[in-house]
Amino acid sequence: MTDDAILAPEILMEDIAKNFGNVHALQNVSFHLSPGEIRALVGENGAGKSTLMNILYGMYSQDSGVITIGEEKIQDRWCPNAAIAKGIGMIHQHFSLIYSHTVLENIVMPTLKWSDFKPDWKKYEEKIEGLLSEYHFDVRLKDRVENLSIGERQQVEILKALYQGAKVLILDEPTGVLTPQQAEALLGFLVDLRSKGFSVVLVTHKLNEAMQISDKITVLRGGKHISTVQTDSTTIPEIARMMVDRQMSAPVQRCQDVKCSKNVLELKNVSVENENKKIVVDNISFTIGQGEIVGIAGVAGNGQVEMAEALVGLRDLKEGSILLDGADIKGWSVEKRRSEGIGYIPEDRHENGMIGEMSIAENLILDCMKREPFSKKGVIQHKNIKDNAEKAIVDFNVKTENGSTPIKNLSGGNQQKVILARTLMETPKVIVACQPTRGLDFSATEYLRKKLVESAEKNVGVLLISSDLDELFELSDRIIVLYRGKIMGNVRRDEVDLQKLGLMMTGCGEDKISENK
Numbered sequence: 001m002t003d004d005a006i007l008a009p010e011i012l013m014e015d016i017a018k019n020f021g022n023v024h025a026l027q028n029v030s031f032h033l034s035p036g037e038i039r040a041l042v043g044e045n046g047a048g049k050s051t052l053m054n055i056l057y058g059m060y061s062q063d064s065g066v067i068t069i070g071e072e073k074i075q076d077r078w079c080p081n082a083a084i085a086k087g088i089g090m091i092h093q094h095f096s097l098i099y100s101h102t103v104l105e106n107i108v109m110p111t112l113k114w115s116d117f118k119p120d121w122k123k124y125e126e127k128i129e130g131l132l133s134e135y136h137f138d139v140r141l142k143d144r145v146e147n148l149s150i151g152e153r154q155q156v157e158i159l160k161a162l163y164q165g166a167k168v169l170i171l172d173e174p175t176g177v178l179t180p181q182q183a184e185a186l187l188g189f190l191v192d193l194r195s196k197g198f199s200v201v202l203v204t205h206k207l208n209e210a211m212q213i214s215d216k217i218t219v220l221r222g223g224k225h226i227s228t229v230q231t232d233s234t235t236i237p238e239i240a241r242m243m244v245d246r247q248m249s250a251p252v253q254r255c256q257d258v259k260c261s262k263n264v265l266e267l268k269n270v271s272v273e274n275e276n277k278k279i280v281v282d283n284i285s286f287t288i289g290q291g292e293i294v295g296i297a298g299v300a301g302n303g304q305v306e307m308a309e310a311l312v313g314l315r316d317l318k319e320g321s322i323l324l325d326g327a328d329i330k331g332w333s334v335e336k337r338r339s340e341g342i343g344y345i346p347e348d349r350h351e352n353g354m355i356g357e358m359s360i361a362e363n364l365i366l367d368c369m370k371r372e373p374f375s376k377k378g379v380i381q382h383k384n385i386k387d388n389a390e391k392a393i394v395d396f397n398v399k400t401e402n403g404s405t406p407i408k409n410l411s412g413g414n415q416q417k418v419i420l421a422r423t424l425m426e427t428p429k430v431i432v433a434c435q436p437t438r439g440l441d442f443s444a445t446e447y448l449r450k451k452l453v454e455s456a457e458k459n460v461g462v463l464l465i466s467s468d469l470d471e472l473f474e475l476s477d478r479i480i481v482l483y484r485g486k487i488m489g490n491v492r493r494d495e496v497d498l499q500k501l502g503l504m505m506t507g508c509g510e511d512k513i514s515e516n517k
């Protein structure tokens with residue numbers, strides 16, 4: 001630790017209980033965080049991780065139990081502002097930034113008081129520039145947040161917490177939205193923070209990250225504290241066994257050598273613009289055969305999302321055409337594309353496709369409630385809707401009492417499982433899956449992967465957009481690399497390795513790679 005070390009306060013949460021109605025989200029959980037420690041907090045979707053951290057950060061109050069920060073027992077009026085004043089900062093999965101404002105404004109504005117008639121921006125800027133160089137951040141204070149990548153937005157959130165004096169940083173699934181390189185950089189940054197005296201709580205589903213940087217790992221299961229272990233004396237299988245209380249199925253392997261007789265989806269010279277009229281998908285052509293899984297690799301922000309949105313009808317084509325089973329889908333609405341067989345798992349499943357107040361059962365049939373078996377001759381079939389929900393809950397292991405729970409009451413991962421179950425409920429001709437396993441625990445991830453492979457075995461074409469390269473290698477028959485909206489390579493999975501893929505992701509085409517051999 002350096003001489004000018006920051007000393008994070010010791011945190012003691014004792015016997016914390018929290019119920020949401022009949023759901024026992026936390027049952028007498030204790031959590032002790034030492035100064036200068038990195039703690040990984042792991043558990044399946046719905047285990048209680050976010051609830052515990054939201055209580056520490058003052059977003060929820062516990063039903064019982066005691067929190068002590070440093071020497072002080074926390075009494076009433078515990079709220080995020082009070083937590084920040086005690087040096088606790090939290091970076092949520094969904095950022096709370098104002099996109100039309102600059103980086104500087106986003107960092108400073110939460111700290112301004114009504115009485116600050118004439119904020120001294122120069123002074124703030126100098127202070128933040130100091131943080132930028134001390135912690136090696138790579139953002140410019142004058143840039144608008146709307147123009148930043150996801151990784152840069154996350155840096156702004158972290159900067160905001162540091163500026164407010166955080167000494168304990170809680171990060172909820174921070175690497176889920178990052179590329180492998182950005183994730184590595186963030187983990188390195190957290191280790192650096194620890195050496196300066198900060199404490200970190202890393203809420204994660206990625207056990208390799210937990211093993212890589214944490215000092216201790218706490219496992220929650222079903223709202224209970226199962227164990228807190230020293231990281232260097234445990235293993236991933238041991239942690240995994242503590243997280244689940246049932247037998248795990250074997251990992252999915254796609255070994256079939258697919259011979260496609262027919263193309264189910266064809267993109268011909270497709271170009272797409274973003275909101276600023278800039279071409280972000282640039283004259284790309286490829287096909288997906290029946291039963292084929294085509295993976296799309298690329299650093300986030302290279303046209304993947306816009307391409308998916310153009311396929312499902314959320315964005316217009318600038319040039320080119322898309323054929324579904326040989327039919328040009330130009331002018332088809334989102335609904336028509338869906339009913340004709342384009343299934344969609346959106347990247348942002350919170351904003352796309354669920355209505356928080358409605359039940360799980362209703363959300364599952366949002367797109368097909370007027371069709372059989374959920375409606376017959378205009379009469380809603382409540383039993384079929386209920387049975388459908390119960391099946392999805394069991395299949396996807398959704399942690400909930402029953403299908404009538406409003407979807408907003410589920411944990412983040414469990415909400416995603418419902419959206420995924422809905423897409424896979426129908427039998428589309430092609431599934432456009434954007435980061436389908438992001439935020440899912442490993443049993444749900446395996447289940448989802450199995451479902452995609454099963455769909456392909458039933459002749460469905462799958463377009464799998466994923467920043468998880470291992471996932472692409474495990475599932476894809478072919479991998480296409482996008483760089484600045486162009487195709488850098490379109491290769492069979494067995495013709496490419498991680499290194500070659502990495503080069504293509506940085507803009508090196510197949511031809512250049514073979515020249516350099």
Ligand SMILES: Nc1ncnc2c1ncn2[C@@H]1O[C@H](COP(=O)(O)OP(=O)(O)OP(=O)(O)O)[C@@H](O)[C@H]1O
Pocket residue numbers: 020023024025043044045046047048049050051052399400408409410411412413414
């Ligand atoms: N606001 C709420 N209202 C009702 N129930 C809730 C609410 N927030 C969480 N729950 C329930 O509490 C339990 C714990 O949820 P929590 O979000 O803490 O889990 P988690 O471990 O963070 O899961 P994930 O990995 O999916 O984010 C879940 O059963 C969830 O449905």
